[in-house]
Amino acid sequence: MVVCPHPKSSGPFKGENLLPTDDPIPEENRSRRIVRGHILFTFAILLLLGLAWLLAKEILIIYVSALFAAVLMPIVNRIIRIDFRGRRASKPAAIFLLIVSVALIVGIFLIVGLPPVLHDLNQFSADLPARIPKMMQRIHQLPIANRLGVDEIVKRAEAALTTTASYLMASLPNWLSHLFDILSALFLCIYFMFEGDIAYHFVLSLFPPVHRKRLGATLERADQKISNWLLGQGLLMLILGVCSTIVFAILHVRYFLLLGFLMGLFNIIPIAGGVFTITLSAIVAAFDSWTKLFGVVIFYLCYINVENAYLIPRIMSSSVQLSGLTVLISLICGTALAGIVGALVAVPTAALIAVLLEEYVVYKEPA
Structure with missing residues (x-):
């Protein structure tokens, strides 16, 4: 009698099944599904990139709002830690106190500081046409004036001023839309401060737990x-604005309040802001005398050396610590991508990218 082996026990391995396998999906169909999944994933990435291109302006507003909310949250946390007669402010109360403080500072500036600046600005625009001929006479007295082609330069400058004035009048609706964008960014910043923790933990939840910490x-x-950079930059802006206002007042430079205000304000844009404001201040001082011009230039050169040698190492010692080349490249890229707003957030963004690269990309030598 011949005993037929059980179908499941025949084969080189015990328990091997000669019947159809348990996996109902053939290898060919599985490969097709993998290819189809890759194609759908590629189309999804392209769709997201196209959507990001269409919503580039809105994404920039969201990014700037989130960035400033992250910078302001340490201040909110410090307010929460203040013990006032055994009580501490809640998070909404701390955010409300911060908003009220900022609004109070801005209101005081608008009431006390802005009217003299606007007066100087109006007087400067009114006196500019009458002062250009006097300035030209001083330039013609220079021995190299004829070689430089001063008359041609002046004609081009006048044409540029006319074009700039026309552009400013024509772009008034765009400036109003920018004002709406600023208000939107402010409201988004407040919402990010209220619900930023929820968004932060949601973003972290998108990564595997092993990499989340x-x-x-x-x-x-x-x-x-980034927070240290913004606070340090604000202090540097204040120091430059106050010092330049005092020095310009001592030198009897016209519109010293306006120039000092611009010197401090534009200092938030590294390199480019300082170049623009000192050029404007030197031109205004040159309208009166060469002595004031040299005084303004000497003051700025002395201040730059003091800032680089003393102020920045002490105020920004724990800040972004980026090289000058990195700052310059980030400013060029930020300005090309988003104009003034891009220049404002270029250095903090470069700091964020530098920290991520240092953590995940740079190969460190073993200790």
């Missing part, structure tokens, strides 16, 4: 660097 520590380190 490392990413969170990296983002916290980047946030601390």
Whole structure:
């Protein structure tokens, strides 16, 4: 009698089944599904990129709002930690106190500081046409004036001023839309301060748990660097604005309040802001005398050396610590992508990218 082996026990391995396999999906169909999944994923990425291109302006507003909310949250946390007769402010109360403080500072500036600046600005625009001929006479007295082609330069400058004035009048509706964007960014910044923790933890939840802790520590380190940079930059702006106003007043430079205000305000844009404001201040001083011009230039050169040698190492010691080349490249890219707003957020964005690269890309030597 021949005993037929059980179908499941025949074969080189015990328990091998000669019947159809348990996996109902053949290898060919599985490969097709993988290819189809890759194609759909590629189309999804392209769709998201196209959507980001269409919503570039809105994404920029959201990014700037989130960035400033992250910078302001340490101040909110410090307000919460203040013990007032055994009580501490809640998070909404701390945010409300911060908003009221900022609004109070802005209101005081608009009431006290802005009217003299506007007066100087109106007087400067009114006196400019009458002062250009006097300035030209001083330039013609220079020995190299004829070689430089001063008359041609003046004609081009007048044409540029006319074109600029026409552009400003024609672009008034665009400036109004920018005002709406600023208000939108302010409201978004407030919402990010209220619900930023929820959004932050949601973003972290998109990453595997094994990498979540490392990413969170990296983002916290980047946030601390950006906060220190903004606070330090604000202090540098205040120092430059006050010093330049005092020096310009001592030198009897016209519109010293306006020029000092612009010197401090544009200092938030590294390199480019200082070049623009000192050029404008030198031109205004040259309308009166060469002595004032040299005084303005000498003051700025002395201040730059003091700032680089003393103020920046002490105020920005724990800040972004970026090289000058990195700052310049980030400013060029930020300005090309988003204009003035891009220039404002270029350095903090470069700090964020630098921290991420240092953590995830740069190969470190073993200790």
